[in-house]
Amino acid sequence: MNDLENVKKIAKKCLNCSKPQCVKGCPLKNPIPAILAAIRQDDFKTAEKLLFDNTNGSIICSRLCDFKRNCFGNCVLSKKGEGVKFYEVEKFLSKNYLDSVKPLTEYQSCHIAIIGGGLAGISCAIDFAKKGYLVTIFEKRDKIGGVLTETIPTFRFDHLLVEKYLEALNKLGVEIVYEKQLGQNLFLEDLKAFKYVIFAMGTPLAKDALPSNPNLIDGMAILRNPKNFEPKFKNKKILVIGGGNVAMDLARTIKKMEANVHIVYRRDLISAPANVDEIKCALNEGIGFEECLIPISMNENYLEVEHARLIDDEKSARKQFVGTNSFAKINCDYVVQAIGLNADYAYLKTQISDFFDEAGYPKKAGLFYNHQQVFLATGDFLIGASSFAKTLACAKDTVKEVEQFEKSSIWR
Ligand SMILES: Cc1cc2nc3c(=O)[nH]c(=O)nc-3n(C[C@H](O)[C@H](O)[C@H](O)COP(=O)(O)OP(=O)(O)OC[C@H]3O[C@@H](n4cnc5c(N)ncnc54)[C@H](O)[C@@H]3O)c2cc1C
């Protein structure tokens, strides 16, 4: 069966539910039943319009979303093991979408700066440029893509796909200034000419699970440069602490270095936040999974852990873990930390403290600064380490907020 036949077959399965659970499970609220209905009518133009009017991130979501917890897992037919594989339809439709982006002929005078060229920044830039705004992205590295080109392993995602975004940005006249890092060689004073400044700098700072130790390694440093990473892990026993996508990517990357790898996680396998398929791959590749263990301390050749018990949490669908006072030692050569990521707010806090709320996070409503500029945060920089679909949904909201500001009376 070719791709087109497969997509039509998938579309035929859909029941066109009146309260579609697939949409409820999609952070971007893609109009899935309407897209599939258009495909049933052989109206691919309408299907594409419905999808791409809602998001410019399908090329990524269709490859890296956690479908089993989002659209596919929530589809009513999934209970019978026959869920509608919308992600395959999305992948098919998005094949040529970015190539079809047309250059603009007219621009508005409003100039927008986006700090950070990850998916949130890119998505905002495309939407703003399509509306005719002048956009400049300032990116600290020498390429765009953020996590997509910096830390996601190439065995899981073809980094070249980001080139498609670059071509679309170029066609839309978006200027990209590389190797400009806010707070280092780019400052708020340099951005005075921009009416809107959008901070989309992601969450680059790794959280620490344990006090520093020579045998304790920051996982992000490995993912950023696996080929040249020192020390070498061949034939060593490595423990990776964490249960998210970063932990899985790390465990799988280190396994390819011919190491003996075990993931140590505070909860059980079912509660691990990593994509369900990522966990499956890790298990299939022979990575050990040590569940319900809380890391306590790292010593020269072992990790001390406390056994955890899981309890229901009224406030969350996820179980909570509590210590049991029962301890164990796991022998190892190195421990790699992958327990979460934080945004770096340090520079902005020294410059525009009003941009932050009492808890220290950026205000969603942004800041109207000196009666001249609007500052807004978006993507993971605003919502904390999340997922591609959530960061894209946040970027969409940011574009809407700028439009609201444009219509508001503050500029008069
Ligand atoms: C290893 C890993 C695997 C993941 N796997 C998945 C997955 O399979 N599925 C999923 O849905 N999600 C996954 N995620 C989460 C997902 O990658 C993020 O939610 C998403 O990348 C957030 O996009 P962003 O644009 O907000 O941030 P980022 O992608 O981090 O982009 C931020 C950009 O800002 C730039 N920048 C940072 N500071 C500055 C500065 N001071 N000045 C200028 N530029 C700056 C950075 O260089 C970067 O280009 C994963 C995350 C990681 C780390």
Ligand code: SF4
């Ligand atoms: S839940 Fe499944 S069957 Fe119902 S509309 Fe969504 S994709 Fe179609």
